[in-house]
Each structure stands twice: as C-alpha cells, then as structure tokens.
C-alpha cells in the first residue's frame with residue numbers, strides 16, 4: 001500500500017482504489033472535500049447494507065442518519081492518500097487493483 005503521508009507515492013489512475021469501512025464512516029465528508037479527482041460522494045447507506053454492520057456500526061449509522069461516503073469514481077483514484085490521511089474516523093484504506 002502506498003504511504004498515505006507521502007505525496008510522491010501517487011500512482012497511475014486505477015492502480016489503487018479506496019475502500020470504506022462501513023462500521024466506521026460517519027459521513028463527515030472530509031474525503032469528499034480533499035480528493036482531487038472527485039472519487040467520493042456523500043449518500044445514505046441502503047437498508048440492506050445496514051444489516052451487516054456491527055452493533056457499534058449500527059449505533060453510529062443511526063446517530064448520523066445513515067449518511068456515509070461512497071466511492072463513485074473508483075478508477076479515477078491516483079492513490080495520493082489524502083482521504084486516508086484526513087478521514088477523522090480512520091475509515092478508509094487503499095487497496096491495489098489486484099488484491
């Protein structure tokens with residue numbers, strides 16, 4: 001995984017993509033604000049996706065009206081790491097396309 005604190009680690013678009021931990025995201029939209037290539041949008045977690053959450057995740061989701069970030073332009077990700085660095089919940093990780 002690229003070092004999210006080192007901007008020299010940027011990769012060709014699509015080599016890595018962000019994955020959001022649904023049990024951690026609180027929809028604070030820091031990732032939406034910092035991503036230079038608009039990979040994220042804010043939305044509402046669908047009912048069917050709420051069932052798989054942990055108890056803590058369900059409590060968090062309910063408390064935040066189920067607002068969460070969603071990856072809508074995965075292939076645009078350049079692995080700059082800004083979303084990982086700025087997410088206040090530590091909910092984002094970058095994974096390589098092949099993994």
Ligand code: SF4
Nearest residue numbers: 035077078080081083
């Ligand atoms: S690593 Fe950079 S380009 Fe990729 S989603 Fe996060 S902020 Fe956007």
